[in-house]
Amino acid sequence: MKAHVHITLKNGVLDPQGKAVQNALGALGFEGVGNVRQGKYMEIDLDESDPAKARASLEAMCEKLLANTVIENYKIDLEA
Amino acid sequence: MKAHVHITLKNGVLDPQGKAVQNALGALGFEGVGNVRQGKYMEIDLDESDPAKARASLEAMCEKLLANTVIENYKIDLEA
Numbered sequence: 001m002k003a004h005v006h007i008t009l010k011n012g013v014l015d016p017q018g019k020a021v022q023n024a025l026g027a028l029g030f031e032g033v034g035n036v037r038q039g040k041y042m043e044i045d046l047d048e049s050d051p052a053k054a055r056a057s058l059e060a061m062c063e064k065l066l067a068n069t070v071i072e073n074y075k076i077d078l079e080a
Numbered sequence: 081m082k083a084h085v086h087i088t089l090k091n092g093v094l095d096p097q098g099k100a101v102q103n104a105l106g107a108l109g110f111e112g113v114g115n116v117r118q119g120k121y122m123e124i125d126l127d128e129s130d131p132a133k134a135r136a137s138l139e140a141m142c143e144k145l146l147a148n149t150v151i152e153n154y155k156i157d158l159e160a
Contacts, residue, residue, distance in 0.1 A: 006121055007121075008121070008123070018122070021122065021145070021146070024145055025141055025145060028141075028144060028145060030137065030140070030141055031127075032126055032127030032128055033124065033125070033126060033127075033141075034124075034125030034126065034127065035123075035124075035125045036122060036123070036124050036125070037122065037123040038120065038121070038122050039120075039121040039122070039123070040118065040119075040120065040121060041086055041087075041088070041118070041119040041120060041121035042098070042101065042116060042117065042118050042119070043088070043115075043116070043117040043119070044113065044114075044115075044116050045113070045114030045115045045116070046112055046113060046114065047111075047112030047113075047114065048112055057110065060110070061105055061108075061110055061113075064108060065101070065104055065105060065108060066101070
């Protein structure tokens with residue numbers, strides 16, 4: 001089973017990397033670019049085939065390693 | 081209009097960051113974790129309201145700045 005995990009900064013947390021991208025796009029001549037928020041994206045292959053167990057395991061992984069839950073949110077999508 | 085851009089390493093390109101995550105998950109006791117591929121994820125706010133124009137503009141941004149198209153793929157999703 002394949003999982004897609006998105007890790008994004010919580011609202012209100014400053015995102016200097018996104019801001020730098022926004023400024024760089026402006027400097028390159030792209031107009032009408034508003035807020036840019038940058039996050040991480042992971043594709044994880046799991047041996048587990050039960051979706052509920054896979055999700056529980058992925059949540060534990062996010063809490064323990066993948067996301068800093070003080071400042072980041074995570075979203076788990078399982079591929080059918 | 082809001083766009084979601086995923087930037088991932090092409091198949092065959094080594095992903096040491098993903099490998100490190102995979103090893104760390106194993107060291108933390110998570111079993112059955114296979115390949116991990118790490119990518120980037122961006123949320124971009126655009127003033128443009130025409131989806132075709134927005135997509136063309138985002139493709140140009142990816143080609144010029146956001147992705148290194150020698151080793152990376154990009155995927156653009158527009159929010160309705």
